[in-house]
Amino acid sequence: MHVGLEHYLTVSFLLFALGLLGVILRRNLIVMYMSLELMLNAANLALVSFSRFNNKLDGQVLVFFIITVAAAEVAVGLALIVALYRKRQSAHVEDLTSMKL
């Protein structure tokens, strides 16, 4: 079987949808954060496969930017979640209730 652009894009859409489902359905902050990374990597996969099949390199360069930004985001994000865990002894979204109407 020949693997073409549409196969890569299907995988990428599936990964994106799985990540989105994870963010919506899971209640642990760390797992939600992992799902967010999955969504970013779905976009990376789409960019790289477009790049490969259109013979243009811009997409691969953009992927480097995205990976770098994602690393910065994870560094800040995990620090924040750990700080919250220390304060609250919980990493569940149901416990984020100190601000209500």
Added chain:
Amino acid sequence: MNASLMTLELCVLALGVVLLLADFWMPAERKKYLAYAAIAALAGLLLISFSGQGVCSLGGSAFHGAFANDALAVFFKRFFLLAAILVLFIAAEFSGRIAAGISEFYSLIVFALAGMLFAASANDFAMLFVSIELITITFYVLVSFQRGKLQSLEAGVKYLILGALSSAFMVFGIALIWGTTGELNFTKLAAVAPQFVGSQIFLLGVLLVLVGLGFKIAAFPFQIWAPDVYQGAPTPTTAFLAIGSKAAGFVLLLRVLFTAVPSVMHTPAFTNLLIIISGITILYGNLCALPQRNLKRLLGYSSIAHAGYLLLGVAALSANGQAAVLYYLAGYLFTVLAAFAVIAIVLQNVENEDISGLAGLNQRSPLLAATMTLAMVSLAGIPPLAGFFGKFLLLKAVLEQGATYHGYYCLAFTALVGVVISLYYYFNVVRALYWSKEPADLSPIELSSPAKFFIWVCIAGIFWLGIYPSTVLDPALAVAKSLGL
């Protein structure tokens, strides 16, 4: 390629690094004065950019068109510099409540400013993504800066999850746009976009990018984060979110809509989408603000409503509409920063920043009470202040388009309903200032001289924009025309 176009941004980045390094040598009790050094440096840059000559106001583009220094960029760069200067004043007043790392707080504000300056010049999707992430990631830290306070951490985590979600949407949108058209540059994309208007994948990509920008400006249905984050974040951060981050969203929105995909924008479905989002955002923000007792949360909902008003001008898709957006942002800058400065100074010792904490302010400090009244009256849109004239211009731009499409009349009516609803909660705040029962604390409030200066600048700005609108409106019209409208 002309890298000297970026001089302004590089100067601001260097200032951020210098502030971080100064932390090593500055004695702890003098660190709060670093804000004034940063203000002086930024004011110098602002003056140089206004002088019309020198490296900070060169026109042109660099990096194969990814970085454009056109009229729109220059207008917003001055706007962001002014916003950061005023926010640093609030931060200096607030410094007593930041337990550790006040110089990091200042330098993060400066780094966020650098992100906004890059955003103002972004003419390429890679540039758009990186600059918007520079702003957002800096704000994750700024929002949760009061680590000892649970609300601040919670606000930070909420902003983190929803911010990362919106940037994931945006990156996927960029991937789809690039995959279908093969262009990342806005100007080149505009040339090829008309052939792709029928392509579902391309339209999905544009829509996903707009989701990311809608999150930044807090438009419905991406506004969920705003009230909680506004309430939990330290007051200077909230002020910078309300003005800087929102304006960065708008400059990128204008850029994407009018430079990159003008062919998509003029389709009827898309016009309808903008009209509906604008109308719902106005109603949602104003209705939810009604029962609020926490002043920062109230201003959070009010900022959602103001994003809706600003979208009125964008939805009009005319030069007058975009000029009105720029004018309205300028008026909003002085108004909302004046309000947050009063909150930062008065509600120092009040738990939960409740409106009742303002009771008796007219006896404690008549100047602050007058400032808060002016800010609320201008946000509500009463003549002759900046807020009134801005709303008038936005509505006029929408009504002008009504002849071509009747949906615009419905939108103008919705906006008027929103303004009437908003009168109630803004005057609730004014009532707390002057006519509240038995104020608990009547000790006079001493204002530091920088704070007095700041307050007078904001008051002057609110009146000046309302009485002489043409000083900002004429350049704003020139900017709107340069967008090709």
